[in-house]
Amino acid sequence: MSLIPRFAVVGHPNKGKSSIVATLALDDSVSVARSSGTTRHSQSFPMKVDGRILYELIDTPGFQRARKTLAWMQNEAEKVHDRPEVVRRFVDHWQGTDQFIDECELLKPIINGAGIIYVVDGSRPYGTEYEAEMEILRWSGQPSMALINPIGSDEYVEEWRAALNQYFRITRVFNAMTVEFQKRIEILNAFGQLQESWRQPLQQAVGCLAEMRKNQHQQAAAEIAKMVTKMCAFKLEKKISTEAEPMKYQSALASKFFNKLRKLEAKCRRQVQALYQHTHLHSQEDAIELLDSDLFKLKDWYLWGLSKIQLSAISAAAGATAGLAVDAAVGGASLMLGAISGGILGGAGSWFMADKIARKKISGVLPLGGKILTFGPVTNRNFPYVLLGRALYHQRLVAGRPHAQRDALSLKQQNQNDWLNELNQQQRKQLDKLCKCLSQAEKPDETRENLVLWLQKTISFSEINRP
Amino acid sequence: MSRDDDLEYSELHSRDRSITLTTDAPESPDEEGQLSYWLSKMVTPADQQLAAEIDSGHRLIRIGLGFLGALFGWLTIIGLFQYDGQNRVNLVYLLLVLVVLQLSLTGLTLIAMLPQSLTRWLPGFHSFQQLLRWFSPGRLQKLFSRFMPATERDGILQLLGRQQKIYAGIGKWQVFSWSQLFAVAFNLAALISVFGLIASRDIAFGWSSTLDIDPDAILSVTNMLSWPWHAWLPASVPDLQLIETSQYFRVQNTAVQVSPEVLGHWWPFVMLSLLFYGLLPRLLLLMFCKVQLGAAYAHAFQHFPGRQELLTRLNSAVIETRASEHESNTDAFISASDTEKPQRISEALILINWAGFEFDNTKLLDDLMSIGQFTKKTMFKAGINCRLEDDEQVIAEISKLDAGAPIGLILKAWEPPLGELADFIADLRKIGSPQRMIYLLPLAIKSQALLRVENNDLQEWQRFAQQLADPWITVHTIMSGDAA
Numbered sequence: 032m033s034l035i036p037r038f039a040v041v042g043h044p045n046k047g048k049s050s051i052v053a054t055l056a057l058d059d060s061v062s063v064a065r066s067s068g069t070t071r072h073s074q075s076f077p078m079k080v081d082g083r084i085l086y087e088l089i090d091t092p093g094f095q096r097a098r099k100t101l102a103w104m105q106n107e108a109e110k111v112h113d114r115p116e117v118v119r120r121f122v123d124h125w126q127g128t129d130q131f132i133d134e135c136e137l138l139k140p141i142i143n144g145a146g147i148i149y150v151v152d153g154s155r156p157y158g159t160e161y162e163a164e165m166e167i168l169r170w171s172g173q174p175s176m177a178l179i180n181p182i183g184s185d186e187y188v189e190e191w192r193a194a195l196n197q198y199f200r201i202t203r204v205f206n207a208m209t210v211e212f213q214k215r216i217e218i219l220n221a222f223g224q225l226q227e228s229w230r231q232p233l234q235q236a237v238g239c240l241a242e243m244r245k246n247q248h249q250q251a252a253a254e255i256a257k258m259v260t261k262m263c264a265f266k267l268e269k270k271i272s273t274e275a276e277p278m279k280y281q282s283a284l285a286s287k288f289f290n291k292l293r294k295l296e297a298k299c300r301r302q303v304q305a306l307y308q309h310t311h312l313h314s315q316e317d318a319i320e321l322l323d324s325d326l327f328k329l330k331d332w333y334l335w336g337l338s339k340i341q342l343s344a345i346s347a348a349a350g351a352t353a354g355l356a357v358d359a360a361v362g363g364a365s366l367m368l369g370a371i372s373g374g375i376l377g378g379a380g381s382w383f384m385a386d387k388i389a390r391k392k393i394s395g396v397l398p399l400g401g402k403i404l405t406f407g408p409v410t411n412r413n414f415p416y417v418l419l420g421r422a423l424y425h426q427r428l429v430a431g432r433p434h435a436q437r438d439a440l441s442l443k444q445q446n447q448n449d450w451l452n453e454l455n456q457q458q459r460k461q462l463d464k465l466c467k468c469l470s471q472a473e474k475p476d477e478t479r480e481n482l483v484l485w486l487q488k489t490i491s492f493s494e495i496n497r498p
Numbered sequence: 499m500s501r502d503d504d505l506e507y508s509e510l511h512s513r514d515r516s517i518t519l520t521t522d523a524p525e526s527p528d529e530e531g532q533l534s535y536w537l538s539k540m541v542t543p544a545d546q547q548l549a550a551e552i553d554s555g556h557r558l559i560r561i562g563l564g565f566l567g568a569l570f571g572w573l574t575i576i577g578l579f580q581y582d583g584q585n586r587v588n589l590v591y592l593l594l595v596l597v598v599l600q601l602s603l604t605g606l607t608l609i610a611m612l613p614q615s616l617t618r619w620l621p622g623f624h625s626f627q628q629l630l631r632w633f634s635p636g637r638l639q640k641l642f643s644r645f646m647p648a649t650e651r652d653g654i655l656q657l658l659g660r661q662q663k664i665y666a667g668i669g670k671w672q673v674f675s676w677s678q679l680f681a682v683a684f685n686l687a688a689l690i691s692v693f694g695l696i697a698s699r700d701i702a703f704g705w706s707s708t709l710d711i712d713p714d715a716i717l718s719v720t721n722m723l724s725w726p727w728h729a730w731l732p733a734s735v736p737d738l739q740l741i742e743t744s745q746y747f748r749v750q751n752t753a754v755q756v757s758p759e760v761l762g763h764w765w766p767f768v769m770l771s772l773l774f775y776g777l778l779p780r781l782l783l784l785m786f787c788k789v790q791l792g793a794a795y796a797h798a799f800q801h802f803p804g805r806q807e808l809l810t811r812l813n814s815a816v817i818e819t820r821a822s823e824h825e826s827n828t829d830a831f832i833s834a835s836d837t838e839k840p841q842r843i844s845e846a847l848i849l850i851n852w853a854g855f856e857f858d859n860t861k862l863l864d865d866l867m868s869i870g871q872f873t874k875k876t877m878f879k880a881g882i883n884c885r886l887e888d889d890e891q892v893i894a895e896i897s898k899l900d901a902g903a904p905i906g907l908i909l910k911a912w913e914p915p916l917g918e919l920a921d922f923i924a925d926l927r928k929i930g931s932p933q934r935m936i937y938l939l940p941l942a943i944k945s946q947a948l949l950r951v952e953n954n955d956l957q958e959w960q961r962f963a964q965q966l967a968d969p970w971i972t973v974h975t976i977m978s979g980d981a982a
Contacts, residue, residue, distance in 0.1 A: 043913070043914070044914045044916065045914040045958070055819075056819045056820055056821070057819045057820065058819065058820040058821060060820070060821075061821070074821050074823075075821060076819060076820065076821045077818070077819075078817070078818070078819045079816075079817070079818040079819075080815045080816070080817055081515065081519060081815045081816055082816075090821075093914075094916075095916050095917030095918065096916070096917045096918045096921070097918075098885075098886060098918060099886060099918060099921075102886050133917065155912045155913070156912075156944075158854070158882065158910070158913065159854065159882060159883055160854070160881075160882045160883075160913070239815060239817050240817065242814065242815070243814075243815075243817045246810055246814050249807075249810060250507055250807065250810070253804075253806075253807050302506070302507065305506045305507055305508060306507050308508075308819075308820070476803065479803070
């Protein structure tokens with residue numbers, strides 16, 4: 032008996048074995064197809080915690096010749112207690128030949144100690160042809176349970192349950208396409224019930240997965256907060272010469288601004304998807320709206336990007352320093368008049384000369400001043416709400432999406448304000464305060480930290496109250 | 499950490515967790531210890547070089563400021579002690595510059611140092627502090643950064659630009675430390691210069707003012723200023739007689755004739771004033787700034803963005819559930835042609851009920867033949883619900899019939915084609931003509947009624963037929979939707 036719990040997911044072809052494995056192993060790269068025979072070789076999905084394997088799922092090909100296999104075994108077995116040995120002999124006998132390839136592949140992990148997870152489709156009627164498969168599995172003598180995977184509908188679930196109960200001690204319904212995280216955890220716990228020695232590692236695995244889920248939510252909150260804070264404060268600047276026509280640059284700047292915002296949102300989406308281990312996900316959604324129509328501003332700049340006031344202050348300080356030297360040289364007899372007058376002269380001179388400086392160029396190439404065009408930031412009070420609403424909706428769909436699903440993720444919301452109505456009074460009050468800070472770009476670091484905490488609470492709340 | 503921005507969480511988590519799990523990692527360290535260890539593992543040679551360059555830059559700034567401070571201190575003393583051997587050094591000047599001005603500047607420095615959380619509640623202080631900030635040398639950082647080497651500039655500006663709030667404390671106390679260093683150098687040089695001048699020249703101190711100041715008033719000022727040292731150096735505290743004899747007037751004939759050595763008795767008072775009101779406060783402030791700078795670094799280390807996320811990554815186990823390799827599925831997509839109208843099958847079919855359907859109701863079979871546009875020659879049962887021997891028997895029976903008679907295999911449309919069926923078809927091919935048509939008839943039957951076969955199921959059967967690579971085997975679509 033192997034020490035690490037191993038579970039072979041077996042059954043008829045095309046009954047969702049790979050879907051179940053994809054969902055339980057949180058792996059969206061498993062080949063899941065409507066056509067049968069997609070899986071040709073057994074594939075292992077070890078659950079590792081810091082490199083240590085706690086359990087292993089094995090996706091197997093479906094039975095292709097169950098009647099013939101059983102007939103061979105029946106022919107070989109003389110007594111009931113011979114049966115597990117006969118199953119082993121079957122694999123030994125046919126392995127490496129061109130016959131019973133699928134049966135050998137699927138029985139191999141079982142004879143090596145793996146528990147059996149038998150999968151059937153609850154949307155299709157029960158048939159007697161399944162009995163040969165179930166009988167072979169019973170012959171193996173390994174602990175087993177059955178999962179009814181209702182692909183599409185649950186019309187025949189009860190019919191299946193009645194049949195499966197005759198062969199398996201535990202039968203559960205598990206829809207790999209719609210199942211929630213909590214149900215996945217429950218199934219893993221059920222796996223642990225198959226054998227006493229498997230219970231502890233499975234419980235440990237379940238604890239680790241719950242912890243991982245919590246971390247995923249926390250990291251998602253941090254990513255969303257980072258993105259929202261950045262997008263709310265984002266602005267673009269372009270320096271142009273005093274003679275250039277500013278309006279000429281407006282549309283290019285606007286388009287660059289919009290693209291950058293879109294990229295920031297897309298980057299956050301990717302990070303959140305990667306957090307929840309959805310690396311092959313495609314999504315469809317509407318582009319974000321900026322809400323503010325007037326994001327274009329124009330101001331002057333002088334030497335090294337300094338404003339007129341900054342330039343004057345620096346010149347005043349320089350003048351004062353020079354004056355101070357004069358004061359020192361005359362032994363303080365000037366009563367600091369040198370410093371005061373130097374400061375006034377320097378400051379006033381640069382204030383009045385700033386515009387002239389702006390038109391000059393060092394060596395005729397490097398401009399000493401000009402105009403700055405700015406686009407953004409979006410200061411509309413609703414902008415943070417829109418960003419958060421979109422991000423939370425995406426996070427919620429991604430977090431709840433089983434890894435067996437292969438269709439594109441639709442992010443088109445009917446009513447974008449639904450999420451606000453789901454918040455309780457306290458959450459709403461905190462959100463309003465945070466959004467005010469975000470739209471006014473107040474204390475960005477502090478706001479971000481508070482937003483992370485708010486998002487963590489909201490995401491956990493949403494997980495518990497998921498409809 | 500800015501380098502990590504483009505990395506995925508799983509990569510970061512694996513990397514950081516592996517640092518926690520390294521054998522030489524400290525056992526059960528506190529958060530700071532853990533972060534320091536992480537940092538030591540993450541530092542690249544380029545980072546070390548940048549840090550070394552920043553360190554040498556800091557050293558250069560400190561040396562430069564020390565030198566400048568000392569130079570200004572020396573120049574100031576030279577200016578203040580202008581003494582041609584006839585006119586006395588006016589103590590009023592000395593006290594104004596070395597005590598009053600110095601204390602005022604120290605006061606301004608203290609106001610500038612006050613935390614904003616405090617000045618917000620003191621009327622006028624906040625605005626005054628803002629005004630002082632305009633004269634802070636820290637404001638010139640942008641200007642100076644233009645002249646720095648690109649690598650240092652980028653490194654520093656990245657830190658200051660991205661995490662301005664976190665590093666604001668460091669910036670503030672760094673600038674204060676430097677300015678206090680300048681002031682200490684100034685005062686130290688001034689003190690040494692005063693001592694040098696006193697030692698090398700015979701300086702006559704005196705005091706003079708246009709204002710009508712009583713020597714008693716001067717005495718109360720000197721007593722007040724001497725308070726810190728009067729107990730242990732009473733000789734250095736000027737007495738009324740010295741003050742009276744030191745007063746001089748512009749008009750020569752009104753001057754009191756005194757012995758020149760008496761006028762030199764002021765020097766201990768001057769030096770101690772410079773020491774207690776110039777050097778010592780600045781030294782204390784320098785030490786205070788250093789402590790604050792250290793605290794600001796510790797604060798930044800404790801509050802840098804992403805710290806909590808990093809600690810989570812360091813302390814949470816890396817959980818992997820995915821397969822290391824994935825099977826590729828390269829099957830070609832087969833489009834279903836269920837809309838194609840099936841051709842009438844001219845000859846009667848040998849039907850084999852492989853699906854195990856119950857055809858007790860003759861109406862169902864009649865419907866099937868009517869919709870499928872075929873007739874039945876004979877019908878056998880094989881496959882589902884039969885033994886392998888039954889399958890062999892059916893093959894034997896068919897071998898006795900017309901070798902070219904087409905065969906129709908009745909199948910469960912919703913169940914996938916299995917290897918066993920492929921084997922049976924291969925056995926059928928071994929008997930009769932190789933050009934005998936074999937029709938696959940996938941049916942959807944529920945409660946003895948024919949239903950339309952689902953598109954996906956039909957595709958599955960068409961794919962199966964294609965994989966058999968036999969031109970005489972085809973899926974015969976039953977347009978059952980019409981009958982349902």
